[in-house]
Amino acid sequence: DPQLNMWTTAAPVVEDWIARNLGPIGRIQEAGGAIGEVGSFLADVPDLLGRAGRVVTQLDEATRDGLSLSPKTLEGIGQAEARRAFWGNAALWVIALSLLVIALK
Numbered sequence: 625d626p627q628l629n630m631w632t633t634a635a636p637v638v639e640d641w642i643a644r645n646l647g648p649i650g651r652i653q654e655a656g657g658a659i660g661e662v663g664s665f666l667a668d669v670p671d672l673l674g675r676a677g678r679v680v681t682q683l684d685e686a687t688r689d690g691l692s693l694s695p696k697t698l699e700g701i702g703q704a705e706a707r708r709a710f711w712g713n714a715a716l717w718v719i720a721l722s723l724l725v726i727a728l729k
Contacts, residue, residue, distance in 0.1 A: 644650050
């Protein structure tokens with residue numbers, strides 16, 4: 625219908641939504657939800673502090689005599705570095721050979 629004004633038709637729905645979400649009741653409900661979230665966080669604070677204390681203690685113990693790595697860990701690091709170096713060198717040789725072929729053409 626060309627005579628239908630969508631804004632006039634939608635006005636009651638929009639006004640109701642604004643009243644529920646942006647009006648005083650909506651603001652109070654939003655504040656109540658935020659208070660609930662703060663309360664939930666505050667309930668978790670003792671556990672978080674306990675975890676933080678354990679982490680600090682573990683870090684202190686791990687670094688007291690210097691950081692140590694097991695032989696298996698060191699071997700794994702060495703193997704990973706060897707693989708990286710191999711492929712890095714292989715890439716350099718491919719580039720060098722490609723430049724040589726281009727230069728000889």
